[in-house]
Amino acid sequence: MTSKRILHSNEIELLFVKSGVYLHPSKSKKDNINGYLILYRVANVTNLEITLQFIPESQLDKDNIKKYNDIDTSNFIQVKPGRAFVSRIVEKPSSLLLSTSFSIQISYIYSIQFRPPSPGYYYGSIIINTQEGDKLPILFFHDDESKSTIESQKLKNKNFETFDNNELYWGAIDFLTFLKSVVNVQQSTIEPSVWLINPQSNDLRNFAPFKIKPKKEEESFDFGKFLNTAKWKVLETVATLSAKTKNSLTDLIDENAPKPIKDILYTQPEVIKIGDDFDSARIYLAKWAQQVKEEAERSSNLMGDDISSKIDKELSGENVILTQEEVNSTTRLNLISKTEWESYFDYSGRLRITIDELKSRIFHGGLSEEIKREGWLFLLEVYPWESSTEERLVLDQSYESSYLDLKKKWINDDVKRNNEFWKDQKFRIEKDINRTDRNLEIFKSNGHAEGDDEFDVSNITNPHLYKMREILITYNEYNENLGYVQGMSDLLSPLYVLIKDEYLVFYAFAHFMIRMERNFLRDQSGMKEQMVTLNKLLQFMIPDLYLHLEKCSSTDLFFMFRSLLVWFKREISFEQTISLWEVLFTNYYTSQFHLFIGLAILSQNKVAITELQDFSDVIKYVNDLGSSIKLDPLFVRAELLFLKFKRKVSLITRSETEEEFTLDKDLEGLLSKNLVIQKEKPREEGQGGG
Amino acid sequence: MSSRKKTLLKVIILGDSGVGKTSLMQQFVNNKFSHQYKATIGADFLTKEITIDNNKQVTLQIWDTAGQERFQSLGVAFYRGADCCVLCFDVTNEKSLNNLTSWKDEFLVQSNVSNPQDFPFIVIGNKIDVDDSKKIPSLQKKLNNITNNQLGGLNYPVFETSAKDSINVESAFEVIAKMALQQEELNAANSNDVNDDYNDAINIHLDSESGGCGC
Numbered sequence: 093m094t095s096k097r098i099l100h101s102n103e104i105e106l107l108f109v110k111s112g113v114y115l116h117p118s119k120s121k122k123d124n125i126n127g128y129l130i131l132y133r134v135a136n137v138t139n140l141e142i143t144l145q146f147i148p149e150s151q152l153d154k155d156n157i158k159k160y161n162d163i164d165t166s167n168f169i170q171v172k173p174g175r176a177f178v179s180r181i182v183e184k185p186s187s188l189l190l191s192t193s194f195s196i197q198i199s200y201i202y203s204i205q206f207r208p209p210s211p212g213y214y215y216g217s218i219i220i221n222t223q224e225g226d227k228l229p230i231l232f233f234h235d236d237e238s239k240s241t242i243e244s245q246k247l248k249n250k251n252f253e254t255f256d257n258n259e260l261y262w263g264a265i266d267f268l269t270f271l272k273s274v275v276n277v278q279q280s281t282i283e284p285s286v287w288l289i290n291p292q293s294n295d296l297r298n299f300a301p302f303k304i305k306p307k308k309e310e311e312s313f314d315f316g317k318f319l320n321t322a323k324w325k326v327l328e329t330v331a332t333l334s335a336k337t338k339n340s341l342t343d344l345i346d347e348n349a350p351k352p353i354k355d356i357l358y359t360q361p362e363v364i365k366i367g368d369d370f371d372s373a374r375i376y377l378a379k380w381a382q383q384v385k386e387e388a389e390r391s392s393n394l395m396g397d398d399i400s401s402k403i404d405k406e407l408s409g410e411n412v413i414l415t416q417e418e419v420n421s422t423t424r425l426n427l428i429s430k431t432e433w434e435s436y437f438d439y440s441g442r443l444r445i446t447i448d449e450l451k452s453r454i455f456h457g458g459l460s461e462e463i464k465r466e467g468w469l470f471l472l473e474v475y476p477w478e479s480s481t482e483e484r485l486v487l488d489q490s491y492e493s494s495y496l497d498l499k500k501k502w503i504n505d506d507v508k509r510n511n512e513f514w515k516d517q518k519f520r521i522e523k524d525i526n527r528t529d530r531n532l533e534i535f536k537s538n539g540h541a542e543g544d545d546e547f548d549v550s551n552i553t554n555p556h557l558y559k560m561r562e563i564l565i566t567y568n569e570y571n572e573n574l575g576y577v578q579g580m581s582d583l584l585s586p587l588y589v590l591i592k593d594e595y596l597v598f599y600a601f602a603h604f605m606i607r608m609e610r611n612f613l614r615d616q617s618g619m620k621e622q623m624v625t626l627n628k629l630l631q632f633m634i635p636d637l638y639l640h641l642e643k644c645s646s647t648d649l650f651f652m653f654r655s656l657l658v659w660f661k662r663e664i665s666f667e668q669t670i671s672l673w674e675v676l677f678t679n680y681y682t683s684q685f686h687l688f689i690g691l692a693i694l695s696q697n698k699v700a701i702t703e704l705q706d707f708s709d710v711i712k713y714v715n716d717l718g719s720s721i722k723l724d725p726l727f728v729r730a731e732l733l734f735l736k737f738k739r740k741v742s743l744i745t746r747s748e749t750e751e752e753f754t755l756d757k758d759l760e761g762l763l764s765k766n767l768v769i770q771k772e773k774p775r776e777e778g779q780g781g782g
Numbered sequence: 783m784s785s786r787k788k789t790l791l792k793v794i795i796l797g798d799s800g801v802g803k804t805s806l807m808q809q810f811v812n813n814k815f816s817h818q819y820k821a822t823i824g825a826d827f828l829t830k831e832i833t834i835d836n837n838k839q840v841t842l843q844i845w846d847t848a849g850q851e852r853f854q855s856l857g858v859a860f861y862r863g864a865d866c867c868v869l870c871f872d873v874t875n876e877k878s879l880n881n882l883t884s885w886k887d888e889f890l891v892q893s894n895v896s897n898p899q900d901f902p903f904i905v906i907g908n909k910i911d912v913d914d915s916k917k918i919p920s921l922q923k924k925l926n927n928i929t930n931n932q933l934g935g936l937n938y939p940v941f942e943t944s945a946k947d948s949i950n951v952e953s954a955f956e957v958i959a960k961m962a963l964q965q966e967e968l969n970a971a972n973s974n975d976v977n978d979d980y981n982d983a984i985n986i987h988l989d990s991e992s993g994g995c996g997c
Contacts, residue, residue, distance in 0.1 A: 516877075520850075523800040523821075530818040578799060578821050578850040614852050650859040654824035662823060707860070708827065708843065715826050782851030 099135040099181065106180045107131045107142065108270045109163040110263055112238030113231050114215075115146070115192060125192050127151075128160050129231060129267060131274075134184070139274045140290065144220075145195035146231060147185050156182060164240045194228060196220065198275055201289040206268060208260050209235070210478075213444050216262045233263030240266065281742075285446075424724050425457035433463045441481025450477075455680035458671055464590050471677035472587075472600045488596070495595035499562065502569050517781045521564045521576050522549040525557050528581040532666060534589060559594045560584055566598060571605065574772040575781050577612040580605070582658040586670050607683065610770035611657050618770045622656050623649045625758040626687050632759060633737060634695055640702050644710050651711040652690055659686055663714075664721050671723055679765045681734050687762065688737070692730035693717065738763060789840045791962035792863050794893075796885045797870030798878035799849025802908040805945035806870065807846045810955045815946050822848045825860050834959050842959055854888050861893035865962035865969070866902045868954075873907045873942065874916045879924060883932040896972060902961035903938045905929060906954055911944035 099105060108131040115125040127148040133141065149157060159182050185193070202223045209216040215235070220228040235241045241263040248261055268287065271277050280286040438444045459467040469475045474491070475484050501508075508514050526549055529535050534556050552558045563584060568576040584601050591597045610618025627649050631638045641647050654662050659676060661669045676686050694701065697717070704710050741755060741763065761768070775781075795803045804819040811828040827845040834840060845860060847853075867889050871878040882905065890898045907925065910917075918924060929938055939961075941954040 520799065527818050527820055529820075577852065578848065579823055581821070582823075612852075616852060616855050648859055650824070650856065653856060657823055662820070711825070711860070712827065715824075780851070 101135070102184050103181055104132040104134055104184045106160070106163050106182055107133060107274070108267065109160050109240075110233070110238060110267055111161060111164045111240065112234040112236075112263065113146065114234050115148075115229050116232055117192075117229075124232075125150075126234075126237075127193075128164070130160070131198075131270065140197070140199040142198045142274060143195050144198060144201070145185065146193060146229070148192050151185065151193060161239060164238070165243060196222065196228065198271075198289060200224075203280065203286050203288045204268075204271075205283070205286045206264055207285060207446065208262050208264075210443075210446050213446075216264055218264050218267070235263045238263050285448075424727060425453065427458050427460040428453060428463065428467075429460050430462050433459070433467070441484070442479070443477055447477045451678040451680050455675055455678045458674055464670070464674070465592075468587070468590055468674070468677070469596065469600060471674065472603045474596060474599045474603060491599050492595045495566070495598050498570055498598075499566050502565060513775075513781060517568050517576050518565060519549065520578070520781065521561060521568065521581070522552065524576075524578060524581040525552060525561045525564065528557070528560070529585045529666065532585075532589065535585075556588065559597075560588050563588070563594060563598045563601060567602060567605070570602060571609070571772075573774050574605075574609055574612060575775070577781075579612065579658050582661050583608060586661075586666065586673060589666075590670065606769060607767045609772065610768060613770060613772050619653065619657065621758070621770075622684075622687065623652065625684070625762065626652060626656070626690055628756055628758050629687060629691055629737070629762065630694065632740070632756075633691060633733060634698065637694060637698050637701065641710065644704055645707045646710045650707075651714040654715070655690055655693075656686065660689065663717055664723070665719075668721070668723050675727060679767070681731070681738075681765070682762050683765050683767045684762055685730065685734070688730040688734045689726065691733055692726050693721065695733065696726065696729060789838070789963065789966060790843055791840050791865045791959060791966055792843050792845065793866045793868060793958055793962055794845045794847065794857075794861055794864045794889065795868045795870060796847060796889060797849060797868075797906075798872070798875070798881050798885075801849065801870045801872040801875065801878050802945050803849065803870050804846050806868075806906065806908060806943065806951060806954075807844050809945040809948055809951045811844065813948070815948070822846050824848065824853075824856065832956070832959055834956065834963065838963070840959055840963060842955065842962070854892070857888065857892040861889060864889075864893050864895070865965040866904065866958050867893075868904050868906055868958060869938075870906045870908055873909050873918060873921060874912050876918045876924070879907070879918060879921075879928065882928060896969070902965050904954070904958055904961065905938050905940040907940070907942045908945055910942045910949060911947045 108129075110129045113127055113129040115127070117123045117125065125148050127146055127150075130145050130147060131142055132145065133143065152160065159179070163180055200223050201220055202225075203221045205219040205221070207213070207217050207219070215232045217230050217232045219230050222228065233241070235245070244266065245261060268277070271287075271289070276290045278288045278291050280288055436443060436445050436450060443450065454467065454471070466475075470477060475487065479487065502514075535554060537554050552561055560581065564576050564581065567580075583604060584597070587600045587604065588597050591600055610621070612618070627638075627647060630641075630649075638647065641649075659669070660672055664672065672689065676689070679685070682688070693714075697713070701710065701713065704713055741759070744755060795807060797803055799821065804822055805815060807828055808819065809815055811830045825845055825847050827843050829841055829843045831839060831841050845864075847857070867886070869882045869885050871882055873879075886903060890901070893901075895901045905925075907921070925940065929940060939957050941950050941957070943950040943954055945951060
């Protein structure tokens with residue numbers, strides 16, 4: 093890589109070349125700009141002064157194209173003895189100001205996001221974020237047009253090493269590998285697709301994958317205006333969802349990234365209001381910051397005093413209480429409209445952004461009414477995320493026929509239908525169906541005159557209730573160890589209301605039950621575990637509230653039982669339930685976000701709860717919270733609590749130096765996005781369904 | 783033990799799912815009825831102030847519970863300090879009648895009351911408004927059998943009620959309140975009296991004239 097001769101001032105040494113790299117300035121293929129991604133250096137510069145450039149092929153003459161291509165494939169060319177190695181010295185590309193070419197010194201790059209090809213996105217791409225907080229045009233790697241990528245792929249196939257460390261090989265991997273050889277590149281712990289370039293210790297500490305763009309526009313790059321043109325905007329919205337840092341709250345408080353949150357808040361007079369009847373965000377966040385500080389000072393229950401005081405110091409001293417990044421990511425976005433939703437799928441109906449990006453968008457905004465049905469089928473994995481419209485149609489048919497098969501099993505089996513257990517279960521289901529969400533319009537009608545035979549619970553004449561009965565009896569067969577348990581009809585009805593088609597509702601429900609089974613176990617162990625985890629989380633995060641609950645003999649958190657069993661459905665309205673579950677379905681931060689919702693409710697009501705005297709006061713208060721719960725601020729609070737929790741955990745695990753502190757297993761589990769699955773044991777002979 | 787003191791009496795309603803526990807509580811406290819009360823999850827309670835006997839004011843704290851057996855294990859969280867336990871069944875559902883004994887046993891195990899032998903229980907058979915043809919055949923005989931033999935032969939008061947038509951609900955709760963008050967006074971006495979050797983002496987039963995139901 094070292095130059096063999098002194099470079100002239102009009103020459104550069106090409107260190108890296110990747111062909112088949114494109115700009116996609118519009119959605120139309122004919123606008124694509126084919127070019128090279130190169131890294132080069134001029135005479136006598138350090139690695140940090142290496143320049144990255146995108147150069148369109150159209151700007152190179154034939155000679156140079158050949159040279160670039162040779163260097164691109166230099167790793168694959170057998171150098172014959174006597175033949176000169178590929179020369180890396182070329183003339184300096186002409187003007188850097190040409191509209192479709194751009195360059196940047198490596199030291200000015202803050203981070204690069206690598207987005208590998210995914211089922212919805214045929215070409216992988218990278219997004220370069222500058223130190224100034226700008227994004228450069230997205231570079232797409234057309235792997236099928238890049239000689240070096242094709243060769244490399246062949247070689248890997250030949251050696252059966254398509255997957256290196258489970259990483260899919262694609263064009264940008266070569267680029268990343270090369271970058272790592274010349275500068276310090278660190279993967280972001282918050283967003284693994286993002287790599288920080290030569291990160292400063294602060295960046296690492298904040299784990300911030302993107303630099304926040306300062307308010308004042310500085311003319312730092314030639315193509316700043318280029319970026320602002322309308323056609324780039326379109327691309328950017330589609331392709332950089334996860335990088336979305338622009339929102340009203342951010343725009344108002346994004347002065348400088350690492351600054352204690354309360355300072356930011358106190359110097360910013362106008363921060364948006366979250367919800368009508370809620371404190372302005374300023375007061376809200378200030379209170380929260382204050383509270384966090386107090387809590388941190390007191391948190392000692394689960395930790396050794398030394399460690400906890402170190403952490404407290406860290407949390408309340410010069411350091412930020414919440415990083416800018418944390419605040420940025422906590423403002424709720426708008427609901428996803430039908431148009432927006434459709435823009436995430438290509439012509440064949442395949443998702444064209446990553447699953448994580450879409451989940452982030454749903455988590456932070458939610459789905460609008462008209463796309464909820466489809467969205468839920470994806471969220472509940474009835475439809476695979478990578479499926480096309482056509483595949484989904486085929487799936488629909490197979491779901492329909494397999495559901496009918498399942499149903500026939502109990503409809504046609506007279507022996508089973510006369511079995512005591514089966515009759516009990518059927519009775520249980522029918523009794524509960526008759527009293528599930530009857531206040532909703534769809535379930536109101538009885539279809540027969542009042543008093544006809546109102547005590548015959550099998551006489552379900554409302555067609556929708558009847559279908560729910562069919563679904564639950566089928567589920568009772570389908571998961572025979574568990575069977576139907578009270579509370580399940582509550583879990584089913586929102587799915588039914590949104591999805592309607594009996595067979596699809598069935599599979600949506602069956603998939604939902606995979607994670608909810610633990611709530612219904614005969615020995616209640618799954619519920620107990622969750623209550624224990626919430627208990628530990630409360631001690632860890634809001635220790636003073638925990639101490640108060642201790643005085644009220646309420647640390648068993650029995651008052652949260654109902655909320656946890658049916659995911660707050662009895663506390664909030666039906667519409668709210670749907671919005672909440674949608675957020676929980678994403679598993680965006682953790683598969684147990686419902687515990688953070690629970691924690692957020694307690695945290696939000698801390699002042700009131702502190703006034704309560706005993707067990708029954710607490711249970712009454714929580715049971716009757718109902719209409720006082722406002723979702724948006726609750727989501728914000730739960731998310732902040734999660735991020736705070738994660739940060740606290742990382743502080744603990746970082747202070748490994750002196751004392752050994754192993755984080756509680758249950759708390760550790762809260763950082764996982766994997767579902768916690770607990771299955772019911774087989775039912776013993778003669779054991780009832782109760 | 784002044785009669786002027788305002789007393790809180792804790793009452794637990796138990797019984798199979800769908801026998802009408804929530805309805806009974808709602809009818810007594812709020813005088814309303816619906817076919818569509820949701821299945822109770824966890825536990826909830828309502829309170830009502832009533833006056834009994836000699837102008838004594840008491841507050842009844844009535845706990846409504848989930849009927850499915852597997853949720854019973856939660857009882858340990860809120861049975862504590864109960865002054866009376868109401869065992870409910872549905873007069874159209876024989877299984878719910880047969881389960882009364884296990885509800886009682888489960889309650890005693892989990893509540894850890896000081897006097898399991900004579901803790902006040904009361905039995906309520908709900909839904910008497912339903913057509914006779916739907917009712918448990920020879921209910922009286924079966925009921926006597928259960929109260930006399932399985933429930934320990936203590937002649938618990940039995941009421942047949944209709945939460946829907948508000949039949950006997952008020953009188954049942956009046957008896958519940960009296961029984962609960964006795965238990966509460968017993969507990970108070972015991973906690974005042976460190977040396978509780980006169981525990982046995984206070985074995986006062988409500989006269990088992992099965993107040994008001996005529997069964």
